[in-house]
Amino acid sequence: xxxxxxxxxxxxxxxxxxxxxxxxxxxxxxxxxxxxxxxxxxxxxxxxxxxxxxxxxxxxxxxxxxxxxxxxxxxxxxxxxxxxxxxxxxxxxxxxxxxxxxxxxxxxxxxxxxxxxxxxxxxxxxxxxxxxxxxxxxxxxxxxxxxxxxxxxxxxxxxxxxxxxxxxxxxxxxxxxxxxxxxxxxxxxxxxxxxxxxxxxxxxxxxxxxxxxxxxxxxxxxxxxxxxxxxxxxxxxxxxxxxxxxxxxxxxxxxxxxxxxxxxxxxxxxxxxxxxxxxxxxxxxxxxxxxxxxxxxxxxxxxxxxxxxxxxxxxxxxxxxxxxxxxxxxxxxxxxxxxxxxxxx
Ligand code: F6P
Numbered sequence: 001x002x003x004x005x006x007x008x009x010x011x012x013x014x015x016x017x018x019x020x021x022x023x024x025x026x027x028x029x030x031x032x033x034x035x036x037x038x039x040x041x042x043x044x045x046x047x048x049x050x051x052x053x054x055x056x057x058x059x060x061x062x063x064x065x066x067x068x069x070x071x072x073x074x075x076x077x078x079x080x081x082x083x084x085x086x087x088x089x090x091x092x093x094x095x096x097x098x099x100x101x102x103x104x105x106x107x108x109x110x111x112x113x114x115x116x117x118x119x120x121x122x123x124x125x126x127x128x129x130x131x132x133x134x135x136x137x138x139x140x141x142x143x144x145x146x147x148x149x150x151x152x153x154x155x156x157x158x159x160x161x162x163x164x165x166x167x168x169x170x171x172x173x174x175x176x177x178x179x180x181x182x183x184x185x186x187x188x189x190x191x192x193x194x195x196x197x198x199x200x201x202x203x204x205x206x207x208x209x210x211x212x213x214x215x216x217x218x219x220x221x222x223x224x225x226x227x228x229x230x231x232x233x234x235x236x237x238x239x240x241x242x243x244x245x246x247x248x249x250x251x252x253x254x255x256x257x258x259x260x261x262x263x264x265x266x267x268x269x270x271x272x273x274x275x276x277x278x279x280x281x282x283x284x285x286x287x288x289x290x291x292x293x294x295x296x297x298x299x300x301x302x303x304x305x306x307x308x309x310x311x312x313x314x315x316x317x318x319x320x321x322x323x324x325x326x327x328x329x330x331x332x333x334x335x336x337x338x339x340x341x342x343x344x345x
């Protein structure tokens with residue numbers, strides 16, 4: 001048994017925990033592992049490195065991915081890339097692939113399984129927490145803790161200057177990061193893609209609280225939130241290999257609106273890729289480890305075309321066909337709870 005691993009899409013804390021766990025479980029079953037470098041790009045090029053249980057033991061504490069990542073999509077140029085990918089697989093003598101990634105990476109895994117009968121198992125990852133069939137994705141917990149620490153720091157400078165700080169978070173078109181960060185930091189208001197932005201309500205809360213003696217304000221805005229009648233704010237018109245826009249900039253727009261409407265000096269901070277960097281939290285190390293063990297077990301049992309997932313306290317699996325293709329937006333129950341704090345003084 002010779003199992004390949006790859007990590008695709010945006011990196012996220014906890015990827016190395018998955019790699020370590022797959023390698024260890026396959027090793028315990030008498031097999032060996034190799035890592036394909038930089039996502040599907042390495043799979044197409046056949047660019048592989050050996051992965052040994054002993055050598056990967058300490059990577060659990062490292063952020064990012066030791067394999068590198070990319071947003072390469074073999075189906076963008078299917079006629080050339082898919083046969084090359086299959087050739088590389090054969091040349092390297094591989095018997096199975098564990099693909100660790102978000103909806104794009106796992107979407108490729110699903111097509112390879114369905115169209116090429118490719119022996120693949122998927123592991124869901126993203127800081128955005130927007131994948132179907134799993135309660136949480138690893139990376140999300142680390143990410144919201146990074147946002148929380150940053151906002152705790154921004155609070156003191158906001159208070160000193162009697163300003164409003166607008167903090168823009170990642171999350172794509174789902175408000176998980178923003179909503180959880182808003183609750184954890186006692187924000188005055190949180191703006192997410194799933195709920196129409198109510199500028200008036202936000203400004204009213206800021207003004208009421210100022211009048212009642214709170215001299216500063218904290219607003220969390222998800223990068224995918226948008227003003228009514230406007231489109232999402234993007235860095236530029238360029239799309240990635242999977243056709244996604246590069247979100248970013250709504251924080252500045254919201255800061256302008258607040259300053260104009262309330263007269264309160266307002267600044268915007270975009271946390272950007274800081275949210276994906278550094279060592280994973282204990283929760284993400286444990287979740288990544290458990291998912292990795294179960295993905296390897298599926299490989300050993302030759303149960304391909306599946307994605308491992310967290311359901312309650314258990315690690316289960318779903319067919320990739322069921323798991324990919326539908327973005328899981330924020331469960332609005334969380335927002336309704338958060339909103340108790342977004343009204344009155
Ligand atoms: O999907 C994860 C994510 O971090 C999003 O939250 C964000 O919009 C995007 O990736 C950024 O991607 P990149 O690293 O390509 O700029």
